[in-house]
Amino acid sequence: MDAQSRGRAENIDPADQWVLNPNTGEYELRLTPSTPQSAVPRPRRSAPRGANGAARDRTATPQAPGRGVPPQRRRRGAPEEPPPGRRGRRPVQKKSKAKKALLWTGGTMAFVLVAAAGAGYLYIKHLNDNITSVSDDGASTGGFSKGKAINILLIGTDKRTGKGNDKYGDKNSVGHADTTILLHVSKDRSNATALSIPRDLITDIPDCPTTQADGSQKVIAGTSNVRFNTSLGQDDRTPSCVARTVTELTGIKPDNFMVADFNAVKTLTTAVGGVDVCLGKDINDPDSHLNLKKGMQHIQGETALAFVRTRHAVGFGGDLSRITLQQQFLSALMRKLKSNDTLTDPTKMIKIAEAGTKALTVDSNLDSIGKLKDLGLELGKLNPKNLTFTTVPVIDNPAEKVHATVVLKPGATQPVFDAIKNDVSFTAVKAQKKKEAAAVAARLKGTKSAASAVRVRVLNGGAEPGSAQAELEYLQNQAGVLKSENAGNAGVQLSRTTLEYAPDQADQARRLAAILGLSGSALKPGKSVTNSQGLPAITLTLGKDFPGAGDSFTAATKAPDVDKTTADKVECAK
Template sequence: MGRTRDNREYGADSAAGNGPVSRHADDTAVGVARHLGSHRRMPGWLKVTAALLTVLVVGGLGFAGYWYFRLQSNITTAPLTAGDGTASDVNDSSDRMQILILGSDTRDGKNSEYGGADESTGYGKSDVMMLMDISADNKRVSVISFPRDLLVDIPQCTDPQTKRVYPARSGVMINEAMGEAGIGCAVDTVNKLTGLEIDHFMMADFNAVKELSNTVGGVDVCISDAVYDPDSQLRLPAGTSAVQGEMALAFLRTRHAFADGGDLGRIKAQQGFLSSLTRKIKDDGTLSDPAKMLKIADVVTQNLTVDNGLASVPSLVTIGNRLKNIDISKVAFVAVPTTPAVTDLNRLQIAEPAGSQLFAALRGDVDLTDPTAPATPSPKPTETTGPSAVPTETAPPVAPYNKALQPVTVANGTGVTGRSQEIVQALVAGGFTQAGQFAANPVAQSVIYYGPDFADVASDVAALLGIPAAQVQPAPAIPGVQVYLGTDFASGTSYGAAAALPENIVNQTAGDTVCQQANPVLIVRD
């Protein structure tokens, strides 16, 4: 018997409970109807949760975008060099990296309260100059300070804005290097002095110090006696004090409050300040705290100028990540060895051979806290094996020659007086009795040049002195063989032999708490 059609079956009367919805819901074999959701409202708690998640996601993206834009817009840039140099191709996340850190004494803008604009012409002078060297394995950092009174040779530099070319100068204070042609000229000057190739620079002004010290809540410093310096307005009691703002700036700027009132005492005080700041940031977990890092990043980037290769927030974050896990006992603070300048006793010059030994150690990636430790290993070159390898042809035998008749000269480009005589003596002892010597312009790397028909002699001279074959080059204008000594061969008679670093070259590590010696002239009594 057939059933009559009931319009309610299709939901005309939901109260009846006998339509398809009811049947599908009751029939577990069929499962829940696909159109069930269109007939039931979303629960209130689910709506609230969904809304909150949407707000959090959108808000988070907006927050991140805001801070990225803010930090990126804070950054000021300048070219890395002021000469023929090119941008560094270093991998910021995995390669050894060297960053020149500069403190500008410019008095414009926020710094106008520290003097008139006439006190810092052009780009200003570098009030602080430090080279930060980060090892490839991120296990150690060396921070090398250059006294502002150090006399150096400044290479030819071109102003990146005006394109004006400034000629090379000799015997000029290192803090004047960027005054005419900009920060890149300071980079070129340090490259020339050390034989290194700096990858990046960071320059901050007076305001950066004040704001950073305020942001971290003060930095602990220690001094042996109560002191007052009327020039910088530094006033501190004996013992440990937390300095921030103007007093932190005065601590770093004072030229007379420490030791004998000279630049070296000032450098040690600056290194002590940075050591304490490093400990505080590490102890507070700042480098692992996004909120704290944002505050510091905002303060720093507002007062920072970097090279074009470092001019992005990700690049700065990469460097921060490399530094956060380094053992503070492996953060070494060093001052370039100096002595009173011969031309002006109120200025300084590199002390030799200590200066050359330090620069050679830096070029060799030596751990300054443990010079006997092996350098960070470099990737090994891929060896060619198998049938694709091309056999090397055997060179024809060379007829013997008389060493005593060969013209060999030694060019002293080490900057160390009398250095060529040591090498001449080694050559004479090795049978090259016609060796001569002369002074030459300083160079970073030692090279042996040879004229026509003297390749075999040059090879034997290189073997005698331990100079690699890759540094033996033909030079048609050379009569015989010329050993051009560089700053990488400033001591000893065997190239590449580990040269002893000057005693106590490391002033302190970031793990050391050092109390500065007050200048007796400025000690005050309560």
């Protein structure tokens, strides 16, 4: 409910009319500064109390019920009655006329929704009516869960809907997946990773079962070797198809997804009062309409949109350069939402709640303020310094003479996907269980036998065909592990390589782990086995993570070394 809907004001921001009453602790609707209003009706009927706790006299002279409206006459000595139609009646709710698209970061909702929760039932219902949802078509896990890691897919579209957005060119765009971020929040909420997926990445889009506008079902056929951004909009694909494509690409199935268009950036930055970003040089980009000087700049609205859209004026002038700007923007937005001048300002928080819910399009498993509040409370536990921004490792498409697209960087992407899938932090957070981590690390400590004393059977348990023989030749010819043999296929498929050994063979296992670069988690204490000669041996089973003969394994408890930033630091665009 706002002033316009009641005919009481013309140019008043609705958020400015909800005022916290310090005596009651409730939010009250103040239609004009000069006319105090009754508090939002509440279910309880006990007599109102004064500041000292005593019951107030109901026969006291009433306040004027509204501008230009005289108080009602009443019988002498009779208790005062509220104006007709006001007792117990909830304010009329207006349906949102412009249900736009999403927030640019799941972390934003943590603060938006917690603030909204304090505005009372009626206001929560109003916010609930702002939200737009679309079917997840079975592409998600069915929704995030408390006590488990969370994966939220954030999709920014290039659809030009909304006032003034058609001036940015391609005004008839169907809305492709222009900006896509997979936000992973750890199980213990100590850290998070925001993984950007380049829009020009060449990938495969799977078949997408899709709910149509009329409620009917249609399977949109998949395509191979196409740009990632065509997973949305192209051939009537919906956000659920983006979720399926991300799962196909990374092996990570999103719990929920959110979608945003240009208006989300403009309205949210205006609601928070702008954010601070940094430029390493002057920028005047006629394509994005960004014109800013070098150094720290305060941006909001149209300027904020221009900032996240510009690409020709920064870096190499491509989409990968723009991704760094978007990550800087999200970091700045997180810091602003976390700041005291935002969290302690009820009026500002209500504005953020209004802007956030109107900017939201969410999947059907996240379609209410209650669900969003629960998600927000989980995300609110995160410290921005432990939120890492990084990008899927890619290289220029070697099939193109003029580089316009990118492909996955061989050998570099799977460790990134595995780290997220296995809830490994990209930040230096002491979040691992100390006792468990110490026990794993202890496996590598102690005496090591000579390489010539290591007796090992090498099996292939998921690596490329021929890997066991190739590794055997490396061990014998270059590593000095002469007592080694190829034991064939393991009969099982392992995602990670393992090294099994008996307690009295620990010194051999430590030597082989040092040679191969295996982590303590790869070492598996167990029973002794015999080799083809009947002699006791340890067992090396090569998994899908096998990097190649002679190459060192990536430690499973350490995130890969990638280009990254964290949300608590200001990075200047260059």
